[in-house]
Amino acid sequence: GxxxxxxxxxxxxxxxxxxxxxxxxxxxxxxxxxxxxxxxxxxxxxxxxxxxxxxxxxxxxxxxxxxxxxxxxxxxxxxxIIDGNLCKIMSDRITANTGLDALTHSIEAYVSNIEDNYADVLSKGSMEMIFDNLRTAVAEPENLTVRQNMHDASAMAGFAFTNSWLGIAHSLAHQLGGMYHIPHGVANVIVLPNVIRFNSKATNRFEDLATVLGKQTAEDLAQEVETLRADINVIGSVKDFGVSEEEWTKNLKYIANNSFADPCTGFNPRKPTVDELEQIFQACYEGVKVNL
Ligand SMILES: [Fe+2]
Incomplete structure (x- = not known):
């Protein structure tokens, strides 16, 4: 891997x-x-x-x-060397989780505060390919066309974000992975819809991405992510991962501070406070929409 x-x-x-x-x-x-x-x-x-x-x-x-x-x-x-043939023995869980990481790269790279023409085209294109192929890649592991499409999309999203970097979905997900061992792609896609909602107050670029999917608004895009997540049986909250409320509350300030200090926070289109990161975390723990 x-x-x-x-x-x-x-x-x-x-x-x-x-x-x-x-x-x-x-x-x-x-x-x-x-x-x-x-x-x-x-x-x-x-x-x-x-x-x-x-x-x-x-x-x-x-x-x-x-x-x-x-x-x-x-x-x-x-x-x-990007050979989709090497991916056909990946389990459906790892296919789903890693594919959602690539999806988060494509969306965060497109809206980051670094403008880059290469990142724009590659992130938009990879997002579209992931929405078009990930469900089938999970359902049909030996479909090599779809495997290669996902492998290309992942590399394209990587190319995009190595130019324009990522944002707070990754800052938050790094902490959920480090503290609770939530797989990286799962952690990303738990927080991504609420990060889209939070960041949409500072940028119109989510609307461009919604248009690629035949939709219009940032909220539409957040819901498309939630639908894809559910279609491939990935959880939508930290609570669903089995983290107890007691343990969550005990560590919340620590992980909010660490995500504020994460290098990805510096490339986010909206500058968050530690308190706002804590509130996004709390909404994602419960699996409810954030409104900040
Ligand atoms: Fe990632």
Whole structure:
């Protein structure tokens, strides 16, 4: 899968620079020039992170319960081999979860506060391909046409977001993954509809994406995401993952603060406060609509 590629990116970094510490590499764009000792060929076997195209590696600190995005263009692989044939043994759960990660990349890359023509076209195109293909990829694992479409869409979304980066759906999802071990794609798609609603107060760009799906408004887009999520049997709230209210309340401020500090927050189209992130988290815990 893709976390093994992310782990390899870190092994590569520490192989080239054994003296670097983890604290050095989690500072954004702080990795020195790689390729002094090795080159990197990425061959993904899931269609989700797009890590074969990106300068990003996500690393979990299990002791702190925090996921760190390590960001540097040095980490972009030299070669990516995107062969849908390698995905046909993926289970329906992993197909669904990883596909929803790619969907979140496409939407967040399109609305990020960095304008980039390449990201615009690739994110819009990949979002459309994911809506057109993910349901079938889950239902028909050996359909190679659909597998290749999802694999291409994941790489296209990766290409888009390595140019324009992501937003607070990822900032929130990194914490849900680090603290509660919610799979990354599931965490993204739990928060994405409410993040669309929150961000729609600051940008009209969700309407462009709704148009691709034959719809009109940001709320339409949020609901299309919820429908796709339900169609492929993915949960819609943190509570449904089995996190108790007691545990949730105990950690809420901690994870809200950590998501505020996540590098992805800096690229979000609407600048959130810690308090707003906490309120989005709370709505996503309960599975209700946010109105902020
Ligand atoms: Fe992601």
């Amino acid at each position: 893709c976390s093994s590629i992310d782990a390899a990116k870190m092994m590569w970094t520490f192989y080239e620079y054994p003296e670097l510490t983890f604290e050095d590499v989690i500072k954004p764009f702080n990795i020195p020039a790689l390729r002094q000792k090795a080159r990197f060929v990425a061959i993904p076997t899931t269609s989700g992170t797009g890590t074969e195209m990106t300068g990003l590696a996500v690393i979990t600190d299990n002791e702190k319960g925090v996921k760190y995005p390590v960001v540097s263009y040095e980490l972009t692989p030299d070669v990516a």
